[in-house]
Amino acid sequence: MSFRKRSVVLNTSDSSNPASTAPSGAPQSTPPTPPAKGVRPSFLTGVPTTSTGTASLDALLSGHEGLPLGSMVLIEESSTTDFAGALLRYYAAEGIVQGHNVVVVGVGEAWGRELPGLSDRKEDNEDIKKKGKEERMKIAWRYEALGNRRTTDSTPPPQMGTDTSEPVSLFCHTYDLTKRLTIPPSSKPPTYIPPPPPTSASPFSSILSALHTHLSTASSKNSITRVLIPNLLSPLFYPPASSHPTNLLQFIHTLRSLTRQYSQILTVMISFPLSLYPRTTGLTRHLEHLSDATIELHPIPTFLARFEMTKSSSTSTSADDIPQGLVKVWKAIEGKRGTGIVGSSSKGDGSGGVVGMEGGDDLAFMLTRRRMRIERFSLPVDEGDDGNDEHKAHNPSSTVGEGVGGVETGKKKMHKVDLEF
């Protein structure tokens, strides 16, 4: 008190107080830099996150509603289909639209030519909103709490961006697989790192050194970087030596340390063919341990067949609602950085990552012309059941024909329930 000059205005004297000036030199005087385009703080912890380009995948990430910067996601696919490729393309397209650095490893430029274009359908988003409202109406109030998680799921995070009040920047765009992305002038085209040469003792060293150069330039400019590794270890692109545990795991370990070193700009997404390297091998398990999140896409042939049928028959059931396979979250992104906690708050567990594990809520994915969605999946309910109606239940064990029929009856049943309310 007595040390303070009486004549000085309190405010300024406060700031010239040695206690506060010492640390304030750098952090306080510089205004907080606005987050880069396409980056927003996590809903859960406030760490910066970026979108995966798939709204429902964002919703699956332990309540972060986005992929935290500095993390590495492994998408496994247990079939010869390429649904994981679609997820990766959305991720790449989102990066390009947002003006991020996109680095594609191992595959040629042809891969990048198939990036989906921005959807110009306004209904896409309105659709979702409307659906959410309808659901609200249908569900009796006492079930509303039950449906809550579901509703938050089907009204994806971009909603807050799409609210016309905020035309500035969308967090996650909607894409149309039938279109091709035209790279906006403000963005850079993706960079391609060629696959390792076929005869190489340490196949990943060239990729790593290329990544290092990219990242060091990117970090000096502080530009958000997305690294994509489609079909890691696919024999089409990678020499046999690359699947040697020492080579592969060293690469992944170094990649992991890179995500930590450049934790302010870097996210990595890898797709990995499980049909070649099943989850029962130690190699895959080590890979999963070293990644921050592991999601398996498990296409189911009968689902696929049913999907094709619905598409061709164009019946009342829209192809949008037929799942093509299940989604399993083997390792969820940690809810709080630095703890093992994987989203456990009421928001965090929204049908997503955590409970999506083995035996928990089943998740299914559906890829349509317009978008890829991941939703909760449940088996059909028995007679006299409560308002589980919105799940569009399917019975995986039934044959294709019966399956479609099952859907129809399921719908009728649903209406009956509605009438009772």
Next chain:
Amino acid sequence: MSKLPTPAEVLGPSFHLLPQESQLLLITSVLGTSPYWLTYTLLHNFLANGENVAFVSFTNEFAYFREGGKRHGLDLQSHLKKGTLTFIDGFSKLFLPATPAQPVSSAPAPSPSPSRVGAMPPRGGPIPPRGGPIAPRAAPNAAIPTTVAAAAATNNNTPDPIKYITLGPSPSPSAFKQLDHIIKSALQGVSTTSANKPKLVVEGLEVLLAAAGVDVGTVEDLIYDLREISSTTTILLPSDSVLIHTSPTSTPLELSHANLVISLGHTADAILSLRLLDTGVAKDISGVLRVTRGAGNLAGTTAGVVEEKEMLYYESDAGVRIFARGSGGH
């Protein structure tokens, strides 16, 4: 800040038995159950009792544990500054080429890019001969005290309290000697400052086996050596059934991992294993914690016998809660 269970809650009445002088505690976990809350419990217990702790990690950097500890009310940073905690980072630079005594500035770029890039392109091709670029093998020893981590070092005058382990891009047997040496010198540095030997916590040894290609024998030797100079040793390893259950078709990768875990299980005094619920995922249960007496804990040889038990635990924002099966989470 969330609540951490006390060792008494984790271990029950036999908590005072563990971990005692010269004991080995093995913590195993599977994919989907994070063992770090147990680590924080232990660290908290050690540090609160004024013990010296040496923490070696091969899968995470210090910042990760600093943030995690902070959430549990454990200020690892200040312990690191005080010197009661020694952090040995085998993650950040493990497979980067050894950088000679050139202090790394705060810019994150120079540390990896010149090293890795520098090792390869000047040689004219993307294919470095195996074991080639690790010529300056003797360097890291001298380099370690001078490398300054951007994140950790708040004061430029003091050397980085974090020690780094570097094996180079293609590890050779000589590199492991180095590793042995680094950990040992760090531990001895701690023990000279105080009468007590440090408590040692090692996490991620599987990386050495799987990614660096070290054979099991070398890792076991390393562990035995380290146990000699530390007071108690805690080792964290994954124990997924895929990695543990071997079959005639198992690859060397799986065999060596199983080998290590099982042999450690047989020498350990107690094994704390975390696994997922066998019946599937539940909303209010994160997993199962099992306390098993290891072969090292024979009746009569130590102060008592570890009581075996199995409990459920639930990790939430509010902390970790441990409860008996059937008693519910509430």
